[in-house]
Amino acid sequence: MNIEVHSSMDAIPVAEWNALISGNYPFLQHAFLRALEKFSCVGAHVGWIPRHLVYSKNNQIMGAMPLYEKHNSWGEFVFDHAWADAYQRYGVEYYPKLVNAIPFTPASGQRILLNSENDKETARLLVAAVNTLVNEGNYSGIHSLFPATKDFAILNQQQAISRNDCQFHWYNQGYTCFEDFLGRLKSKKRKNIKQERRKVADAGVKIRRLDGHTASADDWHDFTALYQKIYDRKYGMPAFNQAFFMEVARAMPDQIQLVLAARDRHCVAGALMYCDDATLYGRHWGAEHYIDSLHFEVCYYQGIELCIEKGLQRFDPGAQGEHKIARGFAPTRTQSLHWMAQSPFTRAIAQFVEREQSGVQRYIDAVSAHSPYNRDD
Incomplete structure (x- = not known):
């Protein structure tokens, strides 16, 4: 059994990584993540440093998580600038942090890769390894952005703060x-x-x-x-x-x-x-x-x-845009999870998110009333 942190996709076997991806989700493909690194779309110069977590057993990859060390909040589309400002005002370091996400890509999808969909033990080991990484690396926390519903359930561990937002998707x-x-x-x-x-x-x-x-x-x-x-x-x-x-x-x-x-x-x-x-x-x-x-x-x-x-079955055209409603798109909830490591602001952030959740739900209810579809649909 071996858990490693990789700073380059070149260190991870292509076929083994891709075998863990469900439904050919494009943004986790080895080629996509490797091209980000190869052509300088990520790296220290933009504050997205690869720290991919890989769990192997008997020289076979059993699970993985795409991870990046972040030194800013650019390109995440889940906005935590107010949190970073609060840390700074009180002299507490918010950066670096870890994100379990696809850089510059607000598209919900797989965030924890498992060799078997029901492999709860591998999922538990990966989550524990991330928590260890946060503590040993002095990161302010770990943020899982736009996980699919199935992955959200796996990653939603104790002490996690859950946020919602709204996008507009078209359904076939x-x-x-x-x-x-x-x-x-x-x-x-x-x-x-x-x-x-x-x-x-x-x-x-x-x-x-x-x-x-x-x-x-x-x-x-x-x-x-x-x-x-x-x-x-x-x-x-x-x-x-x-x-x-x-x-x-x-x-x-x-x-x-x-x-x-x-x-x-x-x-x-x-x-x-x-x-x-x-x-x-x-x-x-x-x-x-x-x-x-x-x-x-x-x-x-x-x-x-x-x-x-x-x-x-679905068309996700990207973030934002109420004008999409009149053109057949429906309000769709997106999710993120946030673990704050030894933060004096954990309770304040949780209260902020609780108020935010209510606002997001009111917004979804309001825009749903403007559906362009005939009532029977």
Whole structure:
């Protein structure tokens, strides 16, 4: 029996790691995590330092957890800046901390990898090892971000503080085509979507859907430039780069969906999505300039069509965006877990989260009242 902490995916056997992943979840694939490291999307320079936990028995990996040592709260999408500020004001170190998460990826999914789904002993050993790592490394705590419901139940140990948030996801109700989906909507919402799609077509925009097999180097160059332009304008430094996108497309070609929009043969917008056996994940968007309704077409309607065509059950288009409700997306609860190590603020944080939970539930109830679907649906 052996538990190790690895600072590089290169030290972990590809086939053994991937064998632990459920349903081909894309963001835990060895190739995805390795490309983050290889092309400097993570590392000390951005405050995401790999500390992957691996449990082996008889030279066979039995379980693992993706872990990162964090020296900031950038790219987590579960906001704890107020907690960090409180620590700083009272002269207590909040960083470094550990996160059990996928960098820059607010997509719920597997956070503890087990050789057998019912292997409670391996799960117990991994959780105990994380707690030991927190204490020995003088981390302020461990934060599990966007765990799937099954993993949430495994990781929700004593003393953990549970947080909720809300995203907007689309669910496939056995639709046969996009028109079938539209037919389930209230007439006003259906008419609005048709108008938005017509505006894009009337603007002379042509849409191409590509995967890792069909997207060329020029396509990735165009998309990366558009993606980085959005970050330069709105968010600051982009987390990903063209080399990363091309490497992941090469290694996981069937799990990549690249939607590009062109006008007069010039690429003006694009969206990158990933898929597993059941879900499509919208991840990145970029545009050269504003074209009415183009964002909705590229990021939402093309994704819905892809889900229907591929028989995928759910479309997770990313964080935030109440405007998604009118376009067929439903409020969906997301979760996170937080263990604070010997913190004088544990009780205060727990009280903060308790009030926050009530607010999140009121928000979900409020937006649910604006469902675009006919009452029978």
